[in-house]
Amino acid sequence: GENVEQHPSTLSVQEGDSAVIKCTYSDSASNYFPWYKQELGKGPQLIIDIRSNVGEKKDQRIAVTLNKTAKHFSLHITETQPEDSAVYFCAANNYGQNFVFGPGTRLSVLP
Amino acid sequence: DGGITQSPKYLFRKEGQNVTLSCEQNLNHDAMYWYRQDPGQGLRLIYYSQIVNDFQKGDIAEGYSVSREKKESFPLTVTSAQKNPTAFYLCASSTGTGGYEQYFGPGTRLTVT
Numbered sequence: 375g376e377n378v379e380q381h382p383s384t385l386s387v388q389e390g391d392s393a394v395i396k397c398t399y400s401d402s403a404s405n406y407f408p409w410y411k412q413e414l415g416k417g418p419q420l421i422i423d424i425r426s427n428v429g430e431k432k433d434q435r436i437a438v439t440l441n442k443t444a445k446h447f448s449l450h451i452t453e454t455q456p457e458d459s460a461v462y463f464c465a466a467n468n469y470g471q472n473f474v475f476g477p478g479t480r481l482s483v484l485p
Numbered sequence: 486d487g488g489i490t491q492s493p494k495y496l497f498r499k500e501g502q503n504v505t506l507s508c509e510q511n512l513n514h515d516a517m518y519w520y521r522q523d524p525g526q527g528l529r530l531i532y533y534s535q536i537v538n539d540f541q542k543g544d545i546a547e548g549y550s551v552s553r554e555k556k557e558s559f560p561l562t563v564t565s566a567q568k569n570p571t572a573f574y575l576c577a578s579s580t581g582t583g584g585y586e587q588y589f590g591p592g593t594r595l596t597v598t
Contacts, residue, residue, distance in 0.1 A: 406584040417489075417575055417589035418528075425584075463527060469583040472518075472543070477527040 376401040380476030397464035489590035508576035517559035
């Protein structure tokens with residue numbers, strides 16, 4: 375079955391700097407890769423996703439890149455702000471299969 | 486507003502008691518899910534349902550039970566057989582299984598003493 379690894383587990387950046395979180399997956403058939411942001415005590419919220427027919431997707435300060443050959447995808451946050459502080463989860467799945475989530479990255483943006 | 490509601494937000498129970506967590510969605514989604522989240526860990530799938538009157542075990546179904554009598558509702562019962570029930574429980578729904586965005590509810594924090 376699918377296995378998703380995520381690094382780093384914690385990340386601290388200065389406000390205004392960029393943050394990068396990386397995930398690797400094991401099942402080459404996976405074709406949908408969402409990223410979720412979870413604030414303390416709340417449910418995760420989708421912030422960006424990418425499908426296997428696309429190499430990069432951007433939404434304002436957030437971007438995701440996908441390398442199918444290497445089976446890894448990354449979340450890039452530019453010009454970080456204190457409100458970006460949260461736990462971020464990546465996930466991978468294929469049609470008809472359930473999501474497999476990474477263990478999460480706790481991002482702290484220091485003022 | 487469309488979305489997923491979970492109630493209550495906090496729930497306290499004594500060991501040995503069964504407890505039912507509520508999950509309701511008005512997104513007209515066919516698929517619904519229950520996840521368990523422990524401190525500092527990712528989401529683990531307990532049960533999922535792709536259609537009314539049908540549900541499947543996830544990775545950690547032991548000690549839990551569900552029902553799906555209505556499209557909008559997917560309650561989770563934590564039974565006394567669950568050895569470590571204290572956790573944060575998240576309900577989610579999606580249009581279908583695989584390749585579709587999952588929308589999450591706000592979660593229920595269950596504490597069993």
